[in-house]
Amino acid sequence: MANKLGISIYPEHSKTEDNKVYIDKAGKAGFKRVFTCLLSVEGKTPDEVKAEFREMIDDCHKYDMEVIMDVAPYVFDRLGISYDDLGFFSELGADGIRLDQGFDGLRESMLTYNKYGLYIEVNGSMGNDNVGSIVSNNPNMSKFLTCHNFYPQRYTGLDLEFFNHSNEKVKKYGLNTAAFVSSQAPDTFGPWPVREGLCTLEIHRNLPIDVQVRHLVALGNVDDILIGNQAATDEELEIMGKTCLTMPTFKIDFEKELHESERKVIYEHEHMVRGDKNDYMARSSWPRMTYKHLPFPAGNTRPLKRGDVVILNDNYAHYKGELQIILKDMPNEGNKNVVGHVPENERMLLDSLDRWRPFGFVK
Numbered sequence: 129m130a131n132k133l134g135i136s137i138y139p140e141h142s143k144t145e146d147n148k149v150y151i152d153k154a155g156k157a158g159f160k161r162v163f164t165c166l167l168s169v170e171g172k173t174p175d176e177v178k179a180e181f182r183e184m185i186d187d188c189h190k191y192d193m194e195v196i197m198d199v200a201p202y203v204f205d206r207l208g209i210s211y212d213d214l215g216f217f218s219e220l221g222a223d224g225i226r227l228d229q230g231f232d233g234l235r236e237s238m239l240t241y242n243k244y245g246l247y248i249e250v251n252g253s254m255g256n257d258n259v260g261s262i263v264s265n266n267p268n269m270s271k272f273l274t275c276h277n278f279y280p281q282r283y284t285g286l287d288l289e290f291f292n293h294s295n296e297k298v299k300k301y302g303l304n305t306a307a308f309v310s311s312q313a314p315d316t317f318g319p320w321p322v323r324e325g326l327c328t329l330e331i332h333r334n335l336p337i338d339v340q341v342r343h344l345v346a347l348g349n350v351d352d353i354l355i356g357n358q359a360a361t362d363e364e365l366e367i368m369g370k371t372c373l374t375m376p377t378f379k380i381d382f383e384k385e386l387h388e389s390e391r392k393v394i395y396e397h398e399h400m401v402r403g404d405k406n407d408y409m410a411r412s413s414w415p416r417m418t419y420k421h422l423p424f425p426a427g428n429t430r431p432l433k434r435g436d437v438v439i440l441n442d443n444y445a446h447y448k449g450e451l452q453i454i455l456k457d458m459p460n461e462g463n464k465n466v467v468g469h470v471p472e473n474e475r476m477l478l479d480s481l482d483r484w485r486p487f488g489f490v491k
Contacts, residue, residue: 133341133368134161134193134306134354136326139180140169141317142358147184150359155191157369161306162188163275163354165198166207167228168319174207178220185221194223196249196275198319201229211235218244226275230254233261240268249273252294252305253286253328263301274298278308278356280322285330295349305349308356309340311364316357326356331476337364338371338490339474346376346480375486376477378453380437382468389422390439390467393451394489403483409452410481416440416449424448429462435470435478437489453481 135154137147151162164184169177185195197217203209209216217225224247227236236258239248248267250258252274259274276294279285286294291307298305309332310316310325318326325333332340337360344350353373355364371377380394397419399412426441436454440447443463453470455478460466470478481487 131373132160132352133158133373134163134352135159135360135365136163136165136318136354136356136358137184137188138165138168138317138319138358139184141319144183146359148187151184151187151191151193153362153365155188155193157365159191159365159369160193161352161354162193162195163198163226163356164195165319166203167198167200169203170206174209174216177207181220189221194247195221196224196226196247196273197222198226198228200227211239214239214242214244214246217246223247224249224271224273227251230256230258233258234265236262237265237267240271242271245271247271247273249275249306251275251277252298253277255290255294257297259298259301259303269302273304273306275306275352275354276308276328278310278318278326278328279330280318280320280324280326282324282333283330285327285333288329288331291329292347292349295347299349304351306352306354307344307350308354309337309344311337311355311357311360313359313361313364316359318357328356335473338367341368341371342377342474342490343477345371345373346477348480372488375488376480377488377490378437378470378477379474379490380468381471383466384428384468386467387423387425387427389419389424389449390465392419392422393439393449394437394467395491398486399451399488400486401481401483405481405483408456408458409454410487412451412487415451416447419449422449424465426462426465428466429460429464430466432458432460432464432466433469435472435475436466437468437470438464438466441465453478455481
């Protein structure tokens with residue numbers, strides 16, 4: 129499950145003071161990771177790079193934010209860095225490096241034993257078994273991470289099937305993985321002169337950032353979620369910081385005024401999908417026991433559609449107060465109140481409603 133949120137900082141394209149403000153806002157919102165990139169840094173000496181990045185990294189560390197730098201073989205060549213000594217990155221204050229391009233498995237494994245304690249993060253989006261090759265060479269697993277790519281060009285992001293398959297391979301080794309979501313703020317930027325969003329999954333490119341995050345949480349196969357482009361809005365940082373990172377959560381577009389008992393069921397009670405879930409609905413039965421003494425007057429008992437959120441009313445006697453999320457269209461005999469429906473742009477989250485899985489609702 130997701131457990132850390134992160135931002136991206138590109139010092140070569142931004143002002144120091146702007147970076148300080150952005151880091152401050154993210155740190156106060158609870159973000160704990162920072163992605164930064166050396167791939168696009170050109171025409172600078174090692175000392176100039178150190179001067180440009182060191183101050184930014186120090187600012188991140190004030191909020192205990194881990195900073196991982198994206199590198200590739202040509203970065204080592206350009207800056208005269210040896211794979212046998214990662215002291216340059218330690219002097220920068222970095223917590224780790226991300227290898228955008230892989231090697232033979234043995235070299236990556238050896239790098240995880242670097243004397244500076246730097247994390248070695250590898251590209252999780254390449255579609256090969258590079259991770260398996262590294263694991264077979266006995267790396268220091270406590271310093272070995274994976275992180276997906278982001279995709280600046282529209283229509284080039286990963287499809288969901290490949291993303292899930294890649295994460296499945298990584299998770300069988302117990303490795304931490306990360307993926308990127310994209311701010312929808314105007315004038316955001318990344319390492320390259322393309323401004324079409326910086327997400328991992330193509331289906332996320334035009335979605336609100338909270339829907340992207342809640343989808344990755346619902347998938348259950350990503351640990352850390354990073355904003356790929358700089359700089360997200362204050363509102364985006366705040367809403368991400370408040371997002372539940374442990375279980376699927378849904379918004380509701382309400383269709384009726386909530387009775388107080390319905391409000392209690394939705395927002396004050398824990399929910400878990402029953403183990404005997406079928407194709408028609410995901411049932412949360414506990415509320416009917418907790419609130420069996422409360423009235424649930426009938427209202428808005430229209431036919432049921434996929435994505436509807438319903439609460440059983442007094443006409444169902446023994447079952448009143450049970451909450452259901454509808455997964456398949458069916459008739460309504462007047463005993464189920466349609467309180468609202470999951471918004472169209474997050475219907476994909478419905479696929480996460482597995483047996484015995486907790487879920488909740490966003491106020």
